[in-house]
Amino acid sequence: MHIELSGRSDPEARTLVLSAGLGGLGSFWLPQMNALRAAYRVVVYDQRGTGRSADSLPDGYSMQDMADELIALLDRHGIERFDVIGHALGGMIAMQLALDHPQRVERLVLVNGWLQLDAHTRRCFRVRQDLLLNTGVEAYVRAQPLFLYPADWLSEHQDRIEAEDALHTAHFQGMENLLKRLHALMSCDYSTQAARITQPVLLLCSRDDLLVPWTCSERLHAALPNATLQQMNWGGHAMSVTDSTTFNHHLLTWLQHTERSPETVDMELIWLKP
Template sequence: MYLELSGLQHPQAPVLVLSAGLGGLGSFWLPQLSALREQYRVVVYDQRGTGRNADSLPDGYSMQEMAAELADALAQHQILQFTVIGHALGGMIGLQMALDYPDRVSRVVVVNGWLSLDAHTRRCFQVRQDLLLNVGVEAFVRAQPLFLYPADWLSENQARIEAEDSLHVAHFQGTENLLRRLHALMNTNFTQRTQQIAQPVLLVCSQDDLLVPWTCSETLSHALPAATLKKMRWGGHAMSVTDSTTFNTLLLDWLNDTPPASVTSPVMEPSWQNL
């Protein structure tokens, strides 16, 4: 798996692993990188089957496989202790890694995540799936910003959105890959296992998120033993993009104020590749 590693190179500097949502691309985190690199070693990656990690995903692809793939790739770079910061699907990967690799994951940040799939979110995913299967890739891509961004932000950023639409169509991950990743996400349910997640977890939600109701983060916060919930009033599902200043501030404040859980893996100096 292709990883990009940057930021502080001191071997004792804490490591942040950034995991994107359904789009799967590490470039989603560009609005955060400058702020995070000043204090941390930062890992971004394209998820399997997307971007520079092109591959055909198997039938029955699961969240457990996504977590294992990332854990293996990090271990190959001698990264054995880290905090996972994930957006939606990426946050689910973070929670799965906290369960499956508790000796490696010291903290988790889940942005617009959930305990189990909400009925409204399921409807949104079904609409997007129908567009992809019955209309085509271009329609799917054109509709995607409606679920990610507030209407006022979209109105003011049409040129940017049109450029991104063209890029996403040109580099589309493929219908089968997207559907297998989407089905893995929709089938993920942490209801029976949250009490096993002892690590500190930050939950960030936006109260105007069209795709995932902010109450899903509230429900998840009640189920986790060591959760902190932060609500943003505006920004939509991708508020880390639309209001990166507010998002970056609350993220860094929590990271700086919340000690990592104790883990027992040895710390090994990674081999760094700057962005």
């Protein structure tokens, strides 16, 4: 599996592991990299079966497999303790890691995540799956930005979107791989296990997310013992791309405040100011 390590290399630096969503590519986090490298050791990777981690996924592929693959990858690079920042599917991987390796996962950031699949999100995934199976890869790729970005942002960035369409079509992860990863994502359910995740957690969501209702993050907030919820009003499902300035501010502010022991931080006071 392809992995990239950057940022600080001194022993005192905390390690942030960034895990992307269904696309699986580490490059999803490019708008965050400069902001994070100055203070942290940053790890990005292409998930198995995507990008530069090309592979054929086995039948029955699961979220547990994705978490096991990531921990094995970190082991090979001597990374013992770390924080995980996960977007959607990447957030599910983060929660699985926190459950399986609580002594190693120190903090989590879950971006547009959920406990169990919302009925609306299921409908969106089924539409995308039908496009892929019945119309083909190009139609699936063309439709993808509609679920990720706000309409006004899409209108102003058509040249960029068309270039991304061509790139994603040329480097598509493969129909079988995508369907197996999508099935794993749609099947996972952390509603009965969330109370066991006691690490500090930041929940970031956007209220105009077309794919994952912002109320999913509210349900996560209620279920996780040590969570902070921060909502953005605009940015869509991929608000880390469309409004990276606001997103990065919220992310860095929370990371800096939780450098101290959670017992010494009043999490409610952090977000009194917008």
